[in-house]
Amino acid sequence: MNALSDIAVYLENPPTTTVIIEIDPKTAREVLEKRNKGNRPPKANKVNQFSGDMSSDRWGLTGDTIKFGTDGRLLDGQNRLAACIKSGKNFKTHVIFGIDPALFGRMDIGKPRNPADILHIAGYKYASTLAAAIRWAHLLDNDPYDRSTLQPDEVLRLAKEKYNDIEPYLKYGRDINRQFAHPAGQLAALIYHFSRSDNKKAMDFIRAWLKGDRNGKYQIIDTMQALLHSQKANNNGRIHELTRASIIIKAWNIFKLGQKGSLAQLQSAANTKLEIIS
Template identity: 30%
Template sequence: MTVTIALPDEPEEPEADTVPRKLKITPEIAAEFLSRNSVNRRLDNGQVEALREAILRNEWQVTHQGIAFDRSGRLLDGQHRLHAIIDAGVPVEMFVFDGLSEDAFPVLDTGKRRSAADTLSSTGEKYLTLLSSTIRHVLLFRTMPNEPWTGVRSRVSNDRTLAEYKANVDSYRVAVTVGRELAKHMFASQTALAVGYFLTTEAAPAADIDDWISGLKSGANLDPGDARLVLREVPKDTVKRGSRRRLDMRDQVSMYIKAWNAWVRPEAAGELVLRSLRKNEKMPMPVEERFTR
């Protein structure tokens, strides 16, 4: 049985009073738009801060999401973007939609927010949650190594995550694989180990990385003072769920880097002691080991 569906000869025209326009919105324009706000949801300061940081990093991109007004000129959608523009003090371009029905407000932005892992799904990579977490913490190490990696300031935009992935595809792919494998033998999480591997091998590509990894995996025939053995012997109960001694991500990454530095430059290491970062203690930086030309 054949079912025929009749299609209109011409697509329906949108309502004449619903007109999208691209506009460079300055802080002054944003303030004026916000003065029309009467029906929006409660402000999420964390979301405003995340958008502000994206603007200041010049990562803002024009998408279909923008500012929307109803037929009476009241602001229906976009208050977080407008507040971010004011806080950043930087104009950005976005689409403005005028003349929406008042009935549209309940369905605006009701979908699930796209996660970084969702954004990376188009890459075809495996273990997207681990990959996105690894990228996020590498970026946090680079931008705020000595601040907590939690809270509003630690948010990383999806665009930034994807750009970092594209710039270092092979390195992140290997880091995720190594993180998954090392976590079978050590105290730290897969993410911490992937981050530690990425950062140290980026800084010291001339080091014998295979020897480092094999020692961490097996622990066989290592001298008592070997940095790999010290790292392997960090108690696993320090990261168990609910443990009072649980190490956060910065602690785990710092231990990995300290052990790596001691292994690459044993003559400068002294006695290696791995513990949580103390108050005001700065995150260690991986030592460099470059190929000579």
């Protein structure tokens, strides 16, 4: 049997141990075209590195595995398969079949598979923005000062369950990012929380920010944006994410209450607890 036939047989009847298969470029292309749906984008630097090793006959049977799920989908190995195609060389590899796709978030935990990768694989659009938005929504609901990292599978769970209504707010975060260069995910989460407090005023707040309305009740938005700009200018183009969140939240709270507000109030925000008024 050739490699394609071997893979087809093992997908139907997964062995309990790994098997060694010699993958040729034709098989690699077939697998990537038909069994790599929804995977994260390949990493060009890895493909180039692996391809160079294969072309120079420096690639060996390392024990690393190519993995297939019980649904027939490729779960790990796309960079090696792409390198096989690029180099035009066969390579031998251990292959494992019959993995539960639900365990993907726990697979290769030491490799740089981040929450955005998992969300992309799960079919979410703007996965990087969504991952950042979920992180910030979670922080705002719990403890904004918590620096622990959400694991990829936990981010996916939150996307499916607790924050399954946050996706529409990604647009606002991305719009603000394009216009003012503030992080889209963080802004999406803030707007999401503002909207839960008062949707009508939240949409007015965002509209005024994007459209440039700065007079009357919108003056606090102008003060906020000017302060954010000066913070970045005074810190080599950077602003701490907690400082940014504090200033924006304080401006929102003032706007929601219908107050004029002042620069001094926003400047002091970084020294007070982050709290979105209900």
